Amino acid sequence: MTEPPSPILTLNNVRKKYRGCEALKGISLQLFPGELLGFFGPNGAGKTTMIRCISGLLKPDSGQIRMQVSANSDATKTARLGLVPQNLAVYHDLTVQQNLEVFGRLEGVTGRPLQTRIAEVLDWAALKDRTRSLVKTLSGGMQRRLNIACSVLHRPSVLLLDEPTVGVDPQSRERIYTMLDDLTAQGAAVLLTTHQLDEVETRCHRIMVIDHGTIVADGKLPDLVRQTIGRPHRVFVRFDQPYHQELAAFSFDEHRTSAMCPIDSMQELPQVLAVLKQLDREPSQIDVRSFGLQDVFLALTGRSLRE
């Protein structure tokens, strides 16, 4: 019987007051090797503060942040950390190759190993053809890929990405997630923050929702749906005019122009459709779909604006 993997990164009750408000109110989490953890939350929820605390750029007021030292780590005896900041943290007036060289050297990779690693990373980020191009001449997607590439030259055990796919086209986004999948396949732990619901739903192994500095949900999407909404699917009906008759198992909105019936499985669907057969006028729309992260998110954080 194999032992469960031990977490490479552990946060225990981390608190941080930042610019007068409590940005983190006791955050605890564990990140495991090979895991892609999606950190999701509204603007100002504390995502960036948490990443800055983990990377050492901010000192927590209390709590512990612990990174496991891997058996084969170098003499520094610290787990290697990589940070991909939210902005394009590269030198725009240097070429792709020059950026990789300077950031590799800053991570302590030099000489032939650095050249080998740069060649690997260029291939990995699909930037092989633009080695000698100045960064400012690259497309947004290429710049984003270079932004990530500069952080993995030293083969980090933990990679922190703060909204790595902002402003890129779907193709580049897909490529970036493929790159991250490669990293996790090699055993690296990846923690990313994003606002892209579909990315978190489809690409992340685990999802955490943070709001007001507190983690309000943690798990895989079906678990989150079950924890927050209860049933994973729903039947949705919309009317052109307010419908004032009652429908068994359906709940109406305040204008009575739409109604929803949550269901556990497709086996319940005939019964719901039988209810709809009793309608005295045709609805304008009938929709059957599963609950997603947006539903979970809104259920957890509400609909009011945060900023």
Add this chain to the structure above:
Amino acid sequence: MILTILRIMYLRLRNNPLELLLVFVMPVIFFSIFAAIFSNGIATGSDKQLRMAVVCAEQTPVGTELREFLEANSSLQCTSLNDNLSTQRLNDVTVSSLIRDAQNSGRYDLVIKLPCDIPSDTTHAPVQVTLVTDGHNSMAVAMVSSIVKAFFSQKQARAFAAKLLRPQTNENGTVEVAAETSSPGTLAGLEMQKSNDSSFFHAAKTPSDFFSESQIQQLMTTDEYGVIRVGEMAAVVPSRWALQKSVDLTQPQSLNAVHQKVPAPFEIDDDVSLVVENPQAMSQENPRIAMYAAGIAVLFLLFSATGNAAALLEEEESGTLDRILVSKAGLFHIISGKWLGILLLGCVQISVMFLWAEVIFRIQLWQHLDGFAVMTICTAAATSSFAMLLATVCKSRAQLNAASVVIILSMSAVGGSMIPRFVMSDQMQEIGKWTFNAWALDGYQKVFWYQSPVSSLQTEVMVLLGSAVVLGMLTLIFSQRWKHG
């Protein structure tokens, strides 16, 4: 639409206090600085004194008198280089050495070298006074020349006046003027003659017999130091009075004869000559250009240094600084690396400027390479620390731009990069010592102008390197905000 565009401009200006500072406050600041420089220095000379030294191979009565005359002049700050020496006659080598040391100290605008054999009566014996300048203050030569000339003019005028005012009665009972009388005839003496020594004169023959009352009043008018002014004396004695041994001034025709006999204007050039020497000019081709090169170089060094230090703020804004801080490079490495880079760039920048000056203006860079290297490294080090401190204190690039423009231009104005410091008032010069520009320029001046050895740069080196260390430490302290938020 035009109004809307104007409104956008107005709103942006109103919402950006730094830009507002540059637009409205900067001109006021600079006006104040230059007003202070010109009102207390160049324009009025109210508190700006020329600093001059007097050296005399042998202390003579006339030399002492001249020194006292210069000391009494409110526009001069006079120091005797003989004060700490024995009263014995100095040889030429010692005098030259005293003059050279005085010039190299940079404390004097001019050194006056008096001959050791100045006769008491300068009306007939030729006198040569040497004004030794280093050329940096041409106004000093013109001003002191006229003051020295005035001194000897007065001496001559007093001598003539004494002769005229000392009539004697000959055996025929005729009043005569003793032409050979050589008394200096100070004003006090003249008054005494007039009031108390009447027995000296013939009963009916007082000075009023020879001069009108208004002329006497004019003659007797003294300034605040008890000295007759040249202009007034010249009005009374408009021409050289080459008097005969005995002239009967009781006869109108005799007096007229005296006037007609000497029609030449009253001048001293025949007897007192002023020689201006500039030892620096003899051994240097173009020292003034080296000073200008240093002034401009330091000004632009400050701008380029803050421009380069601003990269730190750009890196902060882009997140690159975060990435570097998370890497193996710590904050100390980042600050040190940037500081060193700015220092090296500054050295290259100044070197290029001086190389250009050497090629085009022949400032004799190669002859002063050691002093130049020392001053350049120290100046660049201090400037680098200053720029790094500004970058760590400012929160954004825009803030740094505004602050650096205000501070650098103010420092350059007060420190001598725009206006030579020697034309500023003493107070402004003291204020200037709080700037890098002043110390750097003083150092370059010693190297290129006074041709001083490197050992003479101790003070400048200590101040600049001390500033570099202090500002560097402050930079490290303020940069901690990047380490832990």
